[in-house]
Amino acid sequence: HKVCVVGLGYIGLPTASLLAIKGFQVHGVDTNPNVVKLINDGGVHIFEPDLDIMVKAAVQSGKLRASMEPEEADVFILAVPTPFTEHHKPDITYVRQATQTIISLLKPGNIVILESTSPVGTTEKIADWILEARNDLSLSDAPQSVCNRIFIAHCPERVMPGQILRELVENDRVIGGIDHASTQRTTEFYKSFINGKVLETNARTAEMTKLTENSFRDVNIAFANELSVICDHLKINVWELIRLANHHPRVSILQPGPGVGGHCIAVDPWFLIDAAPEQSKLIQTARTVNNFKPGYIVDRVIEKAERFKEPVIACLGLSFKADIEDLRESPAVEIVKNLSARQIGKLNIVEPYVNQLPEFLQLEHTVLMGKEEAIRESDIVLLLVNHHAFSDIDRNLLKEKILIDTRGFFN
Ligand code: SAJ
Numbered sequence: 001h002k003v004c005v006v007g008l009g010y011i012g013l014p015t016a017s018l019l020a021i022k023g024f025q026v027h028g029v030d031t032n033p034n035v036v037k038l039i040n041d042g043g044v045h046i047f048e049p050d051l052d053i054m055v056k057a058a059v060q061s062g063k064l065r066a067s068m069e070p071e072e073a074d075v076f077i078l079a080v081p082t083p084f085t086e087h088h089k090p091d092i093t094y095v096r097q098a099t100q101t102i103i104s105l106l107k108p109g110n111i112v113i114l115e116s117t118s119p120v121g122t123t124e125k126i127a128d129w130i131l132e133a134r135n136d137l138s139l140s141d142a143p144q145s146v147c148n149r150i151f152i153a154h155c156p157e158r159v160m161p162g163q164i165l166r167e168l169v170e171n172d173r174v175i176g177g178i179d180h181a182s183t184q185r186t187t188e189f190y191k192s193f194i195n196g197k198v199l200e201t202n203a204r205t206a207e208m209t210k211l212t213e214n215s216f217r218d219v220n221i222a223f224a225n226e227l228s229v230i231c232d233h234l235k236i237n238v239w240e241l242i243r244l245a246n247h248h249p250r251v252s253i254l255q256p257g258p259g260v261g262g263h264c265i266a267v268d269p270w271f272l273i274d275a276a277p278e279q280s281k282l283i284q285t286a287r288t289v290n291n292f293k294p295g296y297i298v299d300r301v302i303e304k305a306e307r308f309k310e311p312v313i314a315c316l317g318l319s320f321k322a323d324i325e326d327l328r329e330s331p332a333v334e335i336v337k338n339l340s341a342r343q344i345g346k347l348n349i350v351e352p353y354v355n356q357l358p359e360f361l362q363l364e365h366t367v368l369m370g371k372e373e374a375i376r377e378s379d380i381v382l383l384l385v386n387h388h389a390f391s392d393i394d395r396n397l398l399k400e401k402i403l404i405d406t407r408g409f410f411n
Contacts, residue, residue: 001189002027004073004105006098008035008066011115011157012079013044014051014164020058022193027073028066029101039066047325047353048164072105075189078126079115079157083263088270090119099126103133111151111185117210117264119271123154123203127178139179153177153186154203156210161262162324172196176206214268215283220254221265222286225293228256232300239408258384258406259293259331261320266290266329294334297382297406301335302344304380304402311345314378314401316371317385318351325353332384333358340366348374352389372397383409 001024005016008030016028030036035045042056058064070076080094095116102112112130114123127139130152138145139152155175159167173190175198177183187198201209224242231238242253260266269287273280305311320330327333340347340363347366349357357368371390375381375397383390386407395410403410 001025001075002071002073003075003077004029004070004102005077005079006070006102007078007080007094007116008039009079009081010046010048010161010164011159012077013039013046013055014048014159014168015077015079015115015157017051017054017058017064018165018168019193020061020063021054024063024193026058026064027071028064029068029070030066031068033068036066036068039064049162050165054165070102070105072107074109075111075113076102076106077113077115078102081263082116082118082122084267084270089274090271092118092122092125095122095126096129099129103130106130106134106137106150108137108148108150111153111182111189113152113186113189114154115157117156117214117268117271118154118207120204120207120211120275122207123152123176123178127152139182141179141181149181151177151182151185152203153182154206155186155190156206158210158213161321161326169193169195172199174199174201174206174209176201176203176209178203208272211268211272214265215272215286217254218260218265218269218290219282219286221257221260222289224254224256225259226289227253229293229296237411239411255407257293257331258297258335260290261328261330261332262326263329294331294338297335297404298338298342300404301339301380301382302342304404305344308345308379311380312348312378313339313345313380313382314348314350314369314374315339316350316374316381316383316390317387318349319353319385319387322386323388327354327358333361335382335384336361336366345379348378350374350390351385352387375401380404383407 003019003024004027005012006029008028016026020026038045042059044052044055078098080098083091085091137150138148153175155173158171175183175186183200187200190198228238245251246253269283273284315336318327318332320326348369350371380402383405386409
């Protein structure tokens with residue numbers, strides 16, 4: 001079997017290399033020439049534990065090759081970004097473009113799989129785009145057209161950054177075909193390289209399942225974040241509160257933090273809200289609660305900083321969550337940017353996963369430092385990311401400091 005993976009990002013690249021390791025001939029496609037070259041040289045452009053080793057092995061085995069153009073294959077996997085516009089509308093331009101690039105290559109018997117998290121109805125749109133351009137292909141099981149048929153399905157990615165390689169193999173997968181035969185063919189394909197269960201449904205339900213999973217998490221984090229604000233008001237330790245409440249057999253509260261970041265949990269609920277604005281009140285409120293949190297933290301820091309003439313604030317962590325280097329859509333970045341714009345003092349920034357500050361933070365009053373040095377020199381310590389690398393921080397260093405611990409890390 002030959003597989004063509006379109007989009008070599010956080011999902012496409014690990015999937016392409018896993019398939020290559022499992023023995024498929026894999027052709028990876030990316031629109032960025034630097035990414036293509038790097039991968040063909042056995043390198044990676046994203047950080048994910050052990051991904052570098054896997055890509056290298058896949059390329060060296062001769063089973064994985066990348067280019068800017070797709071090639072004929074048996075299976076096509078689309079793993080391109082599905083961002084939202086500034087008005088919170090889903091933007092499926094990349095899915096459309098990726099589909100356009102493979103249309104002329106499709107042959108009867110091919111399977112086209114959409115892995116990108118997508119608004120409900122996207123898989124049906126892919127089918128429409130393909131069949132509009134290729135009237136020689138069909139989705140029909142009628143005897144006269146069966147030899148022309150192709151298979152189209154959605155199999156939403158479900159992996160967690162930081163654990164992608166394990167979850168890619170172990171997680172159960174939901175597969176929703178545009179019709180029953182598409183579901184079956186796609187199921188057979190996934191069963192050949194993953195260990196998790198493969199659960200069959202239709203395309204719209206599969207799309208909705210993925211959006212539901214991430215909205216579930218967003219709503220539950222919002223609950224924890226709301227508790228943290230209530231607890232501040234009532235002078236109760238929210239971390240202790242949650243720990244105690246979670247001893248109840250049917251209570252399982254998530255952890256509050258500085259806000260919700262990344263390109264999934266903070267984005268996907270909008271796909272549901274856009275499709276059913278009147279029916280999605282709770283999901284909308286969760287977004288509001290989580291988006292409120294960074295500004296709330298900034299206000300808490302400013303309150304404390306006012307006591308000092310020239311406050312120095314140690315900001316621990318920039319990434320959107322623990323133990324990864326991804327700064328995109330990070331509430332920690334939003335907070336640090338905001339503090340920096342207000343010029344309230346010097347910011348000693350600590351982020352073990354980067355070698356230099358992103359350009360927008362390269363300012364006179366911001367400096368990237370080692371953790372202990374940054375804390376020693378500071379008046380206020382602002383913990384933003386619960387990186388494992390912070391766990392050996394000498395607690396004595398914190399004694400004289402004002403601590404704002406957004407993750408309950410030092411609790
Ligand atoms: N967060 C909290 N408190 C928590 C858990 C998370 O504040 O208790 C914050 C994190 O710090 C981070 C944000 O939420 O800023 C999102 O982090 P995450 O770990 O919840 O999720 P992601 O974005 O890394 O990955 C999610 C996963 N979805 C679910 O767990 C339902 C992953 O399985 C999906 O594949 C991924 O989104 C995706 O690509 O959609």
